[in-house]
Ligand SMILES: *[C@@H]1O[C@H](CO)[C@@H](O)[C@H](O)[C@H]1NC(C)=O
């Protein structure tokens with residue numbers, strides 16, 4: 156009786172202690188990062204008056220990456236376009252630092268992540284504002300795509316990263332029953348990432364977090380269209396590295412054009428590329444010279460499918476977010492909308508109503524729902540896609556306006572545009588748009604929409620909506636793509652345990668998730684004796700050199716013993732094998748006498 160009491164009291168106190176421990180805030184050091192030069196405090200008169208004029212023809216400026224705000228055309232400064240030799244120096248530095256970091260404990264790696272997480276949470280506004288100035292996206296778009304995604308990735312790595320990088324034990328099979336087999340995940344060395352401009356913060360942190368947590372160094376080439384913010388974000392990473400006593404040169408952010416990227420590809424141990432199919436193919440060709448492994452995430456033309464049993468106003472809201480998030484500049488943004496004929500006109504009307512209410516303008520100068528287009532001349536391309544569709548019979552239902560910008564639109568803006576009567580004859584439905592255009596197609600049966608949605612050169616993601624989860628799932632499972640969201644959009648990317656990547660022109664390999672983390676590793680298979688030193692591997696007598704006359708016969712019976720289909724076949728094999736083993740001394744020795 157007393158023992159029970161004692162156990163109960165012990166149990167309750169233990170639970171109470173655990174609960175009390177949870178109430179103590181974790182002791183995570185803070186870092187200081189100098190941000191005085193990235194804040195637009197009006198103390199930079201030269202920057203405020205400079206109107207950027209994109210230079211035609213890269214040759215004149217090939218040694219410099221010019222940075223400006225696409226929403227206001229304000230000049231932000233320039234960064235060097237690194238030469239091949241300079242890139243190699245960065246990689247060499249990362250290589251030296253990695254040799255030290257490879258020996259770090261998971262505890263130290265987790266502290267590195269916690270310091271970053273703390274800084275991010277405390278400086279959300281600074282990080283989003285920097286991203287917004289560099290790319291033209293709104294603060295909310297930046298929070299969703301830069302902050303939340305990165306915080307998810309960090310918390311996932313904190314919770315599960317070590318578990319997925321620990322040696323994993325596997326079965327040893329029948330002939331190796333006396334062995335232990337496992338997979339070990341070692342660092343690769345230095346990872347090279349060439350990332351796109353659409354989420355300058357997350358696109359740096361995403362490959363960096365996985366690579367560094369797995370024990371690697373990393374050199375990241377940022378896009379020439381978002382170099383300014385990237386160079387600031389590097390300071391955060393370096394301050395966190397210093398705070399945990401890691402070598403500061405473990406992580407590099409470099410700037411430049413294609414020559415810089417080529418030099419990076421030829422000097423690292425693994426390449427992660429996020430960008431277009433054309434550049435992806437060039438990178439793979441270059442990587443082939445050294446047989447460097449590549450992960451290619453090359454964009455998409457994602458289908459957004461709406462069945463007739465949905466709650467239309469609910470789905471219309473998600474549809475507009477899916478198309479206008481970051482001005483439509485998402486690898487996995489919704490670019491083709493397929494809507495069942497029964498809800499088609501209702502859906503188009505609801506979407507049109509929402510789009511009409513969207514205020515477009517420079518995100519940091521007032522309340523705007525959608526920001527600018529990041530790449531110079533991309534608005535021209537978007538307009539040419541719209542024109543091509545109009546020429547082939549499409550119609551514009553509604554076009555958003557530029558809020559109070561009037562005629563004096565200085566920045567790179569494109570109005571959100573809803574189009575109908577579109578089909579596959581139009582470039583708008585084939586090429587990746589990367590802009591705020593919503594083309595809507597009518598369908599009448601699930602078979603028809605599967606064929607239409609599947610008929611694309613890209614295969615990154617899709618989103619399927621239906622009142623029946625099972626129906627949506629059935630449609631999603633038949634589309635040839637790497638990511639499927641059922642009754643939601645982009646939810647997959649928030650589940651950071653999941654891999655991310657596509658098929659066809661969307662590339663191959665996976666970043667994010669367990670697969671992406673392990674893709675930063677040298678995957679090594681190791682086998683050793685289970686009962687060492689009591690049972691050691693001995694080559695059976697008949698197979699020892701010189702091989703006995705009945706060597707093959709012995710093998711035959713061994714195969715029967717191990718793999719025979721019935722227990723009788725195997726027993727027969729075992730008896731034969733034992734017999735041949737015991738015959739060995741006489742028959743074998745005599746046989747070899749000839
Ligand atoms: C594509 O759509 C246009 C306009 O609706 C139409 O005139 C044309 O016949 C369609 N083409 C095909 C192949 O369906």
Ligand SMILES: *[C@@H]1O[C@H](CO)[C@@H](O)[C@H](O)[C@H]1NC(C)=O
Nearest residue numbers: 605606609610633634635659
């Ligand atoms: C989808 O497309 C792939 C190739 O792109 C093809 O193999 C598959 O059969 C298609 N599926 C359907 C249901 O059309």
